[in-house]
Amino acid sequence: MNTSTKIFIPRDTASISMGGDEVASKIEEIAQKEKKEVTIIRNGSWGMSWLEPLIEIEIEGHRVAYGPISETDVIDLFEADFLNGGSHPLKLGNTNDIAYLKNQQRWTFRRCGLINPVSIEDYIQNRGFSGLEIALQKGSSHVIKELEKSGLRGRGGAGFPTAIKWQTVTNAEGDQKYIACNADEGDSGTFSDRILMESDPLALIEGMTIAGLTVGANKGYIYLRSEYPIAHEILASAIKTAREHNWLGKDIQASGFDFEIDIHIGGGSYVCGEETAMLESLEGKAGMIRFKPPLPALEGLFGKPTVVNNVVTLASVPDIIDQGGSAYSAYGVNRSKGTLAFQLSGNVKQGGLVEIAFGITLRDLIEKWGGGTASGKPVYAVQVGGPLGAYFPDSLLDTPLDYEAFAAKDGMVGHGGVVVFDDTADMAIQARFAMEFCSIESCGKCTPCRIGSIRGVEVIDRIINNEHREKNMDLLSDLCETMIDGSLCAMGGMTPFPVKSALQYFPEDFKPENK
């Protein structure tokens, strides 16, 4: 037997942060010593972050998984003959059969983990570019019709219908239009954009190209946060490969359509994820929020009509065009159609990415996928939707993950981040942090946000120190209302939500006897 065994080791931030590169070198080293022919493929991640580094061996067309593997396990694995699927305490069985993955409804993330992220061949073999081919044949109105049927809403947080946005830019007059992909992913507890860009970047490139074709733009920008160096590397090489194979650039696949993509890196600012601040930053300036109107769809980047969409929104489009909008809207509930890639993190046993139809309850997600808390203590509070999302207590965990159902409870599904806290968390401290974060990240344009958040920290400190308690509690409530009513954007306007929820559901944490 002289054939080489294929070993997959993700080139994903989570995997690498847990020693994935060292595991890869160790495997190479021992294989060489033992004269075993192996081919290491740096695939993307399946999103089962708690099992990273999760390595797979291809055996007779199946992929057998082992994880989490550390450098020191590698010798053991060789002894257990893992190259032939030998048994080992860290053997997980066939990747496809792992319940965490098997029970998901993968759509946007269906290629993540499966393929080499920068291989055009892998991508095309798995129906890559079929959406774009249809779009090239059938044109703009077909794309918008399918998007409308799909019910796709923006995955960046605000949930605005994508079809309407694209239609607006299509109708807008302009000698030049742009596609601006929001890859700032600033929300704490979120990493779906990162996994998509690291594991299937060509899906984003295809989505952006379809957007360009649809609205009549030939230039796209990806605004990528500086905290994602690995995503940057992988995206850049995917763009290069796409160009070399004429899936980007001039006269794409002899269609007559030109499209180019540039990557811009952010400067470590949360508020630059807000679309108008992002556009300012793309223009080279400080990320000050712009007044709306005008909408970016009409006057966006350099004053030109611009589609601003999140990474996951754009990467969901190719399959919607390929499979048809109704195939997508068959998933989900009410006005929340399709799937969302939820991200489980914080104090949870099995953190990772779970793409599933809207409608599942928060409790199911945390229990069935998360496996409860990492510490084994009771779940105390759950923050959904990033730093501007409310903290939910146990009594709200049966809320279905649905944009409107969450809004009805003053919560936010947002970008799908789910951060779990056990009962050692102090919600007065978390409320204080919400205000502090706002004071750090405020763009400074309006007073309620800029000054209010600083006051908010002071007032919470006084409450914690039991100084004029009642008066300061009232002051905090008033401050929250002022910020909600008087802020230009959701930074100042929604910071009060985590604060108010902490006060409402965890009042005992604000009591002096508990300090």
Add this chain to the structure above:
Amino acid sequence: MIHKYHDKIALDIIHQVGAKPEMLVQILRAFVVKFSYISESAIRLIAKELNLSRAEIHGTVSFYHDFRTTKAGETVIKICQAEACQAMGSRQLTAHAEKVLDVKLHGTSENNAYSLEPIYCLGNCACSPAVMIGEKVYGKVDTKKFNQIVGFKE
């Protein structure tokens, strides 16, 4: 590798990235990667090349957290201070780091060996707490793993 600031290297960077006002954020980023910070000479040069006022450049520099104006320590350690990491003990980890490195958050140690910085989410939330050193991210960093990655011997 961090280089000492030099007008000639800086000029090359500006022209490589693109000497246009819309590239300012990208130029500043490239400067931080190369020199670790944005110096007054850097600002003067960028202003000249991009035909912007120094005040305009200052405004942009001060807006972004990444664009420091003082030299960083040889090793820059960023500890995530955001919620998922808080839920797994990043506050305690930060206190530990301040102690073993003898430097406060936002500070640089006296021998210029370390800068300790807060960062808000590295997208590694499912392996929290997360730490970034240079461009490398580490996950599930407890005090023991921290000591190991910064080479601190107990």
